[in-house]
Amino acid sequence: MTSPLLSIDGLSIAFRQNNVERRVVDNLSLSINAGETLALVGESGSGKSVTALSILRLLPTPPAVYPQGDILFQGQTLLHASEAQLRKVRGNKIAMIFQEPMVSLNPLHTIEKQLYEVLSLHRGMRREPARAEILTCLERVGIRQPASRLNDYPHQLSGGERQRVMIAMALLTRPQLLIADEPTTALDVTVQAQILHLLDELKRELNMGLLFITHNLNIVKKLADNVAVMQNGQCVEQNATRPLFNHPRHPYTQKLLASEPEGDPVALPADSPVLLRVADLQVAFPLRRGIFRRTVGHHYALRNLNFELRAGESLGLVGESGSGKSTTGLALLRLIASQGEIWFDGQPLHQWNRKQMLPVRHRIQVVFQDPNSSLNPRLDVLQIIEEGLRVHHPELTAQQREAQVMEVMQEVGLDPETRHRYPAEFSGGQRQRIAIARALILKPDLMVLDEPTSSLDRTVQAQILALLKSLQVKHRLAWLFISHDLEVVRSLCHQVVVLKQGEVVEQGPCGQVFTSPAAEYTRQLLTLR
Structure with missing residues (x-):
């Protein structure tokens, strides 16, 4: 058997402040193979995003500390890697779509400048061929008339459009592993379907591993090969997608799957002005x-x-x-x-x-x-x-x-x-x-x-x-x-x-x-x- 592309082994993450240590992830073990999608689901505050940020060591240390465990990418430790080693991995081999695009995009630079910077740094491309690839990628993620939007700044785009630019930025590097933290949160269902199709297409084309963090269980059902459910910093259940949805074992997983919006609007009084x-x-x-x-x-x-x-x-x-x-x-x-x-x-x-x-x-x-x-x-x-x-x-x-x-x-x-x-x-x-x-x-x-x-x-x-x-x-x-x-x-x-x-x-x-x-x-x- 080949070794996993990414392996998280008994990882614990804590925040230390005033000599008090608060553990937010406890003894987590996950693995992702090349060409495979693992969905990480659970309520907000369960440790999903903290885990994702720890893979690329993006949490400031201190206050973040790692009391135990390790993170391995292609068999090499990331948790104990030097900054020089991490720079070779970040963006080039592992890319990330962050949860909040308005914070992740530079408000002082145009969309074209920010996307070109990615291609220049990670693939050494010159401006003209880079521009053609940028336009193709923006079109693939659903930006209408991309040529007319290149000189726009982030505040001139809608929330969904900013999210699509972030997705394009991550995909331009053609990574071996893509970490997507709520990438479709601000997207309507039509664009969502387009993005999911694109991610699945690129996963097959590049044999790319995908760590997909979301609260949308409909997306998980369509996209993921395996699912890990987190609650209060612990992985309470892990299984292939179909068995987990059909026969959830843990009470929290059962509660999560049963929590679809239901009911009707409140009755409106006839005399409401x-x-x-x-x-x-x-x-x-x-x-x-x-x-x-x-x-x-x-x-x-x-x-x-x-x-x-x-x-x-x-x-x-x-x-x-x-x-x-x-x-x-x-x-x-x-x-x-x-x-x-x-x-x-x-x-x-x-x-x-x-x-x-x-x-x-x-x-x-x-x-x-x-x-x-x-x-x-x-x-x-x-x-x-x-x-x-x-x-x-x-x-x-x-x-x-x-x-x-x-x-x-x-x-x-x-x-x-x-x-x-x-x-x-x-x-x-x-x-x-x-x-x-x-x-x-x-x-x-x-x-x-x-x-x-x-x-x-x-x-x-x-x-x-x-x-x-x-x-x-x-x-x-x-x-x-x-x-x-x-x-x-x-x-x-x-x-x-x-x-x-x-x-x-x-x-x-x-x-x-x-x-x-x-x-x-x-x-x-x-x-x-």
Whole structure:
């Protein structure tokens, strides 16, 4: 038998601070062969991403320490390798797609420059042949009109487009092992299917090993050869994909497989008044060319959107990445310029300036798509969550604010004892819960939720959906729910609007659209879910 491409042997990982050691991974053993996919699944905070980062020794030491075990790549230790040896492996032989693309991409460099840097460093390519390969790769990962996007900066791309650029960056090196940490989190089902097909194709073409970290069990079923389930830093079950899904042995695996979004939206009272009315909403971004950056045209990110949202009602916005979903949310929050009418509780927000908007800000809250870039890394969780209270409720004492923070942390499934930790000390899913808590603490009338459950595992996702529903009943909260997860939308939303390239292709009651879709694009989305 040939030796595994990657072997993790009895690995333990801990964080040491003030002479106190907190173990986050305990006695983990995994192996991946060339041409094989191993899926690592489990709830957020179970040690999946820490394990992935340890393979390339990307965790700072200290505070990270390795009390026992080893990591072998092609029979050679990585855990005890020198920095010079690691530099030969990182990017060249082992590439990684990181969980949060906005943090991983350099905001000061164009997409072309960042992708060219990869080819220049790892494959020694010159600019012209590199440009041709970059365009081919961007097209393969689903970036439309890639030649027109090369000079864009990361902030000019949607969350899904940034994720696709990260995937392209990893694939350009043609690695022997690819570590993919939630690579399809921000992608809609159409692009997701395209990326999964591409990864499978490259795996066969390059005989590449793939460590795939995800909470999406549907993807695991389609892509993985073997599955390892982690809970609280331990591997509780490991098996080939089909036997594990058909006959899970461990209670936690059984719970994980049973945690699909289910149930119907909360009952909407007949007397619910209209809270938000949107008429002919449009968002256009200027296209600038030449040395003087003159405006030569406009790109319409959103056209002619119309809907009404009542108190206690949920509206789902679905569609592929770049279709205008997040743009809609930002326009309703008056964070970007738009045309058309936005009426909130009878007030014309579309006519108001920034100063006029301040008194109603606490009534409309938002949970952004990328929690890591929306949380201040210099503030602890208590300071982050209480910030809205400081601004909108200055009459509260520090003790009252802290009590409310602890209460809302419990509501979203966070341990209040962790309130003095910083965002970097939490997993991606836990950071998303911090962002949700920050919005909920002001008890708004309307919340714009931009992919709020995308980085959460199924068990926590079910908890968050149950929480949102209970809050909706208790406070008659309205949700504008932006998502590519159609099962979640179906469970939470009363209405749905399907967007494609900024245009509405279908809208109506959720049950009707999901059961009898009129548009071909909607049928395609439902087929691929």
